[in-house]
Amino acid sequence: MNEQTILSILLENEPGALSRIVGLFSQRAFNIESLTVAPTDDKSLSRITIVTSGDHQIIEQITKQVNKLVDVLKVSELNNMAHIERELMFVKVNAKTPEARDEIKRTADIFRGQIVDSTNQLYTVQLSGKKDKLNAFIRSIRRQSDIIEIVRSGCVAIARGAQSLSV
Amino acid sequence: MSILDKETEEHSAAASQSLLLQRGANESNSLQTKSKIDLFTGAELVLESLKALGVKHIFGYPGGSVLDIYDALLGQEDIEHILVRHEQAATHMADGYSRSSDEVGVVLVTSGPGATNCVTGIATAYMDSIPMVILSGQVATHLIGDDAFQETDMLGCSRPIVKHSYSCRDVESIPAVIAKAFHLARSGRPGPVVVDLPKDKLATQRIYPFCMPEEIKIRSYSPTIKGHTRQIKKAAEALAVARRPVIFAGGGVILANASSQLEQLTECLDAPVVNSLMGLGSIPGEHPNFVGMLGLHGTFEANKSMANADVILALGARFDDRVTNSTNKFCPQATIIHVDIDPTSISKNIKAHIPVVGSIDVVIPQLLNALKKSSFSTDPDDRKDWWQQIKSWRDRQCLAYEKNGDNIKSQQVIESIYRVTNGDAYITSDVGQHQMFTALYFPFKRPKQWINSGGLGTMGFGLPAAMGVKLARPESDVVCISGDGSIQMNIQELSTCLQYGLPIKVVILNNRNLGMVKQIQDINYDGRHASVYMESLPDFVKLAEAYGHIGMRVTCPQKLEQALEEAFAHKNKLVLIDVEVEEHEHVFPMQKKLGAIDDMWLAKGVDR
Numbered sequence: 102m103n104e105q106t107i108l109s110i111l112l113e114n115e116p117g118a119l120s121r122i123v124g125l126f127s128q129r130a131f132n133i134e135s136l137t138v139a140p141t142d143d144k145s146l147s148r149i150t151i152v153t154s155g156d157h158q159i160i161e162q163i164t165k166q167v168n169k170l171v172d173v174l175k176v177s178e179l180n181n182m183a184h185i186e187r188e189l190m191f192v193k194v195n196a197k198t199p200e201a202r203d204e205i206k207r208t209a210d211i212f213r214g215q216i217v218d219s220t221n222q223l224y225t226v227q228l229s230g231k232k233d234k235l236n237a238f239i240r241s242i243r244r245q246s247d248i249i250e251i252v253r254s255g256c257v258a259i260a261r262g263a264q265s266l267s268v
Numbered sequence: 269m270s271i272l273d274k275e276t277e278e279h280s281a282a283a284s285q286s287l288l289l290q291r292g293a294n295e296s297n298s299l300q301t302k303s304k305i306d307l308f309t310g311a312e313l314v315l316e317s318l319k320a321l322g323v324k325h326i327f328g329y330p331g332g333s334v335l336d337i338y339d340a341l342l343g344q345e346d347i348e349h350i351l352v353r354h355e356q357a358a359t360h361m362a363d364g365y366s367r368s369s370d371e372v373g374v375v376l377v378t379s380g381p382g383a384t385n386c387v388t389g390i391a392t393a394y395m396d397s398i399p400m401v402i403l404s405g406q407v408a409t410h411l412i413g414d415d416a417f418q419e420t421d422m423l424g425c426s427r428p429i430v431k432h433s434y435s436c437r438d439v440e441s442i443p444a445v446i447a448k449a450f451h452l453a454r455s456g457r458p459g460p461v462v463v464d465l466p467k468d469k470l471a472t473q474r475i476y477p478f479c480m481p482e483e484i485k486i487r488s489y490s491p492t493i494k495g496h497t498r499q500i501k502k503a504a505e506a507l508a509v510a511r512r513p514v515i516f517a518g519g520g521v522i523l524a525n526a527s528s529q530l531e532q533l534t535e536c537l538d539a540p541v542v543n544s545l546m547g548l549g550s551i552p553g554e555h556p557n558f559v560g561m562l563g564l565h566g567t568f569e570a571n572k573s574m575a576n577a578d579v580i581l582a583l584g585a586r587f588d589d590r591v592t593n594s595t596n597k598f599c600p601q602a603t604i605i606h607v608d609i610d611p612t613s614i615s616k617n618i619k620a621h622i623p624v625v626g627s628i629d630v631v632i633p634q635l636l637n638a639l640k641k642s643s644f645s646t647d648p649d650d651r652k653d654w655w656q657q658i659k660s661w662r663d664r665q666c667l668a669y670e671k672n673g674d675n676i677k678s679q680q681v682i683e684s685i686y687r688v689t690n691g692d693a694y695i696t697s698d699v700g701q702h703q704m705f706t707a708l709y710f711p712f713k714r715p716k717q718w719i720n721s722g723g724l725g726t727m728g729f730g731l732p733a734a735m736g737v738k739l740a741r742p743e744s745d746v747v748c749i750s751g752d753g754s755i756q757m758n759i760q761e762l763s764t765c766l767q768y769g770l771p772i773k774v775v776i777l778n779n780r781n782l783g784m785v786k787q788i789q790d791i792n793y794d795g796r797h798a799s800v801y802m803e804s805l806p807d808f809v810k811l812a813e814a815y816g817h818i819g820m821r822v823t824c825p826q827k828l829e830q831a832l833e834e835a836f837a838h839k840n841k842l843v844l845i846d847v848e849v850e851e852h853e854h855v856f857p858m859q860k861k862l863g864a865i866d867d868m869w870l871a872k873g874v875d876r
Contacts, residue, residue: 113488117423117433128428158615165612171432171452174488268487 105134106160107186107258110149110167111175111266114140118172122149125170131155131163135188135255146174146268150257177266179258186258189229191217193250194242196224204245212238223249232256307475310439311336314403314465316478317446319346323374325365325739326350326403327358331378332418333405336470350739350768353760355382357732359389360758363398364736367719368694370525371740372453373398378405379467380418384425388726390460391429395723396546397523399458401449402426406435408468422464431459436469443480451484456491457610458523491609495626495634502622503581503605504638510579510603512654513539516562519546519722520584520608521628522715527551529632530583536636538651540658542570544585545707546722553711559658563591564859565704568666568870571859573658574599575866582606584628587617588723597864607631666857666870667708675850676825678702678777682709685747685775688832693745693773694737696720698730698754701783704855706749728757734772735765745773745836752778752802762815765842773835774844776808779851787854792861812844823848 112118119138126133134152141148153163160178168176179186196202202224209216209226212234218225228238235253242248260266308316314337318326327350330338341349352358355377362373373393377383383404393400407416423433432452434445442465449461507513515537521530527550534541534557541551542562551558560567562574574580580602585591587606592598598618606613606620607628614623624631669679682705685693695710696719697703703720712718719737721729734748755776765772777783786800812819818841822831828847835843860867 116435117427120424121427124427158619162612162616169610169612171486171489 103154103156104160104180105152105154106163107179107184107256108149108151108153108164108167109175109177109179109258109266110151110173111141111268112147112149112170113172113174114145114147115172118147119149121170121172122151122167125166126151126153126163129162129166131159131166135253137255137257143268148266150255152256174268175266177260179260182264183261184258185261186231186256187229188232188235188256189227189254190235190238191250191252192226192228192239192242192248194224194226195222195247195249197222201246205242208238208241208245214238305477308478309336309340309475310436310442310465310470310472311340313439313442313476313478314446314470315340315344315347317443317480318374319344320443320480321372321447321450323347323372326374326376327352327361327365327736328376328403329355329358329378329382331380331382331405333379333407333467334376334382334403334465334470336467337376337403337405337465349376350735351764352732353763354758355385356389356728357735357758357761357764359386359400359402360392360726360729360732361736361739362400363389363393363729364696364719364733365740366393366398366400366736367396367733368716368737369740372450373400373736375400375402377402378418379407379422380420382418383422384420387425387429388724388728390426390462392721392724392726392729393460394429394431396519396721397458398460399453400460401446401453402460402462403446404462404464405470406464406466409437409466410468412466422462426462429460430462431457433462433464435464436466439469439472440476440479442469443478447481447484448486451486452489456489457520457608457613491627492611492625493609493627493630495607495624495631499622499624500631500634500638503607503624504635504642504644506579506603506605506622507537507581507635508639508642508644510537510539511650512577512657513537513579513581514573514577514602515539515541516544516574516580516582516585517541517547517550518544518583518585521547521550522584524584524609524628525715526584526627526629526632527715529629531555533632533636536639536646538646538648539581540573540654542566542573544588544591544722545720547585548707549712549715549718552713554713559662561707562865563588564593565708565855565857566591566859567708568664568857568866568868569658569661571857571866571868572661574602575864576657577602579603579605582608582620583632584608586613589617591865592618593859593865593867594862599865664870671825673825676822676828676847678705678779678849678853679709680825681775681777681828681847681849682706682749684829684832685749686710688829688836689745689747693717693747694719694734694741696730696734696737696746696748698748698750698757699725699727699784700751700754701779701787701853701855702749702751702754702777704784705777708855727754730754731758731774732761734774735761735768735770738770738772739768747773747775749775749777751783752776752780752805752808753782755808756806759811762812762817762842762844766816769840771838771840771842774812774842775832776844776846777849778805778808778846779849779853780805781851783853784855790854791858808844808846812842817842817844819844819846821846821848
């Protein structure tokens with residue numbers, strides 16, 4: 102059975118480290134639904150969040166293969182524990198008439214989004230949340246106006262409680 | 269401390285500690301306070317590092333980016349550089365050198381084409397887990413990314429086929445980077461490591477002290493060596509109650525130098541042992557418990573034993589598709605215990621019921637200990653039925669073949685080489701029918717004696733690999749068994765053999781065809797032979813002579829053994845023996861496509 106899995110990876114902040122991860126996924130035909138990467142508070146470490154999918158055996162193989170990379174210090178399957186996940190999205194929509202502007206503003210409020218940029222022709226809405234919430238917002242805004250552009254950050258996630266991914 | 273050159277220093281903190289002097293000043297000892305500290309250029313640091321790591325031979329080819337290292341090679345005698353004729357061959361030589369010894373093979377090539385020519389050899393070493401360090405030149409740092417002359421992103425090119433790779437970004441770190449590369453190459457599951465060396469880091473105007481780390485620590489790398497106690501206990505319990513156990517020993521046993529432990533375990537369990545292609549030699553071919561190689565061209569008794577086993581103990585094997593045949597039909601009755609140092613090998617192709625991560629040489633003694641504490645009895649009667657069964661499979665004599673007076677059979681050549689060398693020679697092979705015939709008809713006596721490209725299946729591997737073996741084992745006979753196709757993929761190295769006086773023996777099983785491809789076309793493509801005829805073969809005898817060696821041709825079976833005797837009597841000359849063998853011979857046994865492990869043909873049209 103295919104299931105989505107969130108992998109958190111702590112690795113050396115070295116040139117080429119990211120390409121090893123990405124290369125591994127394409128080389129072994131593993132899926133990447135989303136990938137985010139940035140340095141941590143310790144500048145020598147980067148943290149990657151990958152959303153991937155596959156059956157149990159594939160996820161086990163992905164975890165082991167990622168762990169095997171010399172640059173990788175820790176890998177954690179966040180689905181196996183209570184966790185918090187968020188994604189950030191900007192949506193640029195046409196907002197030419199007063200009716201459209203009101204409607205978009207109302208929808209953004211319902212989803213707890215914010216309008217972060219505005220011209221007399223358009224709004225840019227910022228929204229964060231789980232993937233499903235972001236998808237739902239896109240569906241409803243599409244009924245009201247034309248979407249000009251969307252950018253999504255991909256998922257970032259962290260375990261709840263005392264569990265942590267650190268050296 | 270005075271800084272006498274004009275180069276700007278990126279790392280001012282490091283610079284204040286390092287001694288930055290002009291070479292001339294140091295050599296003339298004008299700065300007497302520093303006279304006791306040896307100082308080196310980047311290129312010299314590379315060589316000092318290799319020396320400190322005990323390297324005696326490196327295999328390479330010069331070019332613009334690495335000329336500083338070549339220049340530094342002139343001034344020393346600790347390391348011998350073997351100049352190849354093609355960089356691919358350098359990697360295979362380093363590979364053969366490593367496989368026949370406990371050393372890390374070292375390759376030195378220039379940037380661009382020098383580096384990319386190594387790709388096949390690196391992939392070969394990667395697939396078979398061979399420790400190798402490839403020092404590849406790179407254009408100067410300020411030119412990287414500019415599509416400079418002979419620039420290639422070697423780290424990118426080699427990424428999927430290396431254990432790890434490094435780029436040297438500052439000169440002082442060269443020794444530490446090379447030490448790490450060696451450590452990674454030979455520890456855990458061994459493999460090739462690429463070290464990219466930009467020209468400006470080698471051709472330094474200034475000189476640096478040589479500072480080798482005493483201990484290598486990589487915080488993100490610590491392979492598991494010892495098996496987990498609970499898993500060992502589970503494995504021992506399964507083995508203790510097994511009625512039809514099989515030990516499946518792969519190349520990991522040889523890499524871990526665990527042959528004596530394997531024999532102990534075999535005798536303790538009185539279990540049959542099968543080998544993967546890479547595992548041959550891990551147990552003597554004449555050992556009474558050895559039932560042969562398994563897999564696509566495995567023996568009937570090996571594949572049958574696996575198919576009927578109730579417990580399979582896989583040691584350092586990775587259940588390659590050439591072993592398993594259809595994975596969904598693979599040994600359904602068996603409990604599979606899988607011991608490997610690489611966790612990714614376990615349950616990758618075949619689900620292991622009892623996984624054990626650890627080094628074979630450590631895990632086997634752990635298993636023996638645990639067996640002692642379990643209910644395991646050593647009553648030979650327990651195995652009687654199992655061995656009776658195996659005997660009935662052996663009695664099928666799956667390796668029997670028909671000889672005739674007119675044509676030489678490939679099988680015959682292998683058997684003759686065994687007799688003439690007393691079975692002691694190191695044997696390398698290329699890829700194809702001759703490789704399978706060698707694996708089946710040469711009972712290897714010891715580990716590291718059989719050297720072939722098992723995982724990648726690289727034609728052109730055999731000759732350079734044999735040269736590497738000869739350098740590592742100069743006192744031993746080394747034979748490259750090749751085919752008329754494979755030998756032409758690196759034949760230029762006959763020239764290198766003359767330069768360095770490498771008196772190996774090259775036996776070509778010449779059937780005027782790409783035999784293995786033809787066999788598959790015979791069986792799976794209704795005999796439609798596409799691109800397998802080698803209609804313009806060179807005269808291999810003349811070719812050997814042109815390169816300054818002895819060439820011989822054998823065409824009739826009666827003269828075969830005598831010719832081989834004669835060839836091997838030339839102790840100090842390379843002899844190439846072109847043996848004209850039966851054109852249409854197939855390798856049997858052979859698994860049927862998409863079948864179970866024991867669905868096989870024993871001869872043309874003969875089902876099991």
